[in-house]
Amino acid sequence: MQTEAGSSKVSNPDGGSGGGTMATAARDSHLRFVGRVYRLRMLGLGLGSLPVASVLYQQGASWWLWALLMFSGFAWPHLAYGLARRSLHPIHVEYASLTADAAMGGAWIALMGFNLLPSALLVSMMAMDRISAGGWRLCLKTLAVQVACCLAVWWMTGFRFQPASSMLNVAACLPMLVIYPAWLSVVNHDLARRVRQQNRQLDQLTRTDPLTGLANRTHWLESARSEWLRFQRNRRPAALILLDIDGFKQINDRYGHAAGDQLLSDLARILQRGLRDVDTTGRLGGDEFGVVLPETDIERAAAVAERLRLLAANAHSEVGGEKLTWTLSLGVAAVAEDIQDIAAWMRQADLALYRAKSQGRNRVSVAPGRSGPAAAGGRGE
């Protein structure tokens, strides 16, 4: 509850600057919060009525106090829910209702003559509820209202003070004592689980290219950097492949941007099928993709690049009922002692890719390194 209550501070229910969608999302989130508080209020006030009823019974209370108890215990939760749901600002109405809950709690404590156990139970359960809904700030704010209301009613009822709790009072407290904290824990646990799940989804979104589902540039570079670091520490081999669709601009111009997008997705599928799970494939931007190959020397990386080239050359994309064939150019570079950082490693692979393009495209070019001079794979057709 804390999370959604907190979100009200940044959202704009009027939709002023954030637009209609944001306002609707904020309202939905506030209504979910209202719904959760409604269920808790029904349970809490319903169970809380029992100890109060036990004290009223002992006092031989008048009918209007019983009527008031029926209202606050069983009618008020529905009224508060209806008011919040109908309001343009459900969150504001809900906070007002939470404050009213606290005021009623304070009044009942005074009306019970501070009967010790029921009073302590009401104070602690309401504090738990407030902290869960809005943190310490809401708790302290409503506590002040609770104390003020308690003192006012105490004064109006002639400062009655009967703190002794009977066995009946103790028994009447038990259902609330047992059920309410357990229920609140379930609700909070469920909420924490949902927040964790949303964080995971958010994390996934920030790492993924939305069109292809591959790693985005930032995530891919992190992966390349960790391989570079592993080489620095343990001298474990690794290689990068940078690849680019040949003449992608013409394909876009001729068949349209949507066809180009489809081709990018097809390429992503080919790369995922043609590589190991430990390899990281990412879209670096436009039609440029990269592969990080851990535990792979330059010869094996060149063979992998050649396999990808052939897979792409033999595949086709369906564009408007037409079969479209396309090719890749690929540059390969292995990590080596003279590569000072990830930017230098990328530069090597990029130069190799540039060479593959300038030598006629649809080919693999390997960066010159300690393993030998620059080499280029053939067209294969």
Ligand SMILES: Nc1nc2c(ncn2[C@@H]2O[C@H](COP(=O)(O)OP(=O)(O)OP(=O)(O)O)[C@@H](O)[C@H]2O)c(=O)[nH]1
């Ligand atoms: N469909 C589509 N096109 C994109 C996207 N991002 C970039 N592009 C286009 O990709 C094209 C890339 O063109 P270039 O960098 O000239 O590459 P190319 O045409 O493949 O030329 P070479 O690489 O030299 O073979 C540009 O026309 C971009 O507008 C995208 O997300 N979807």
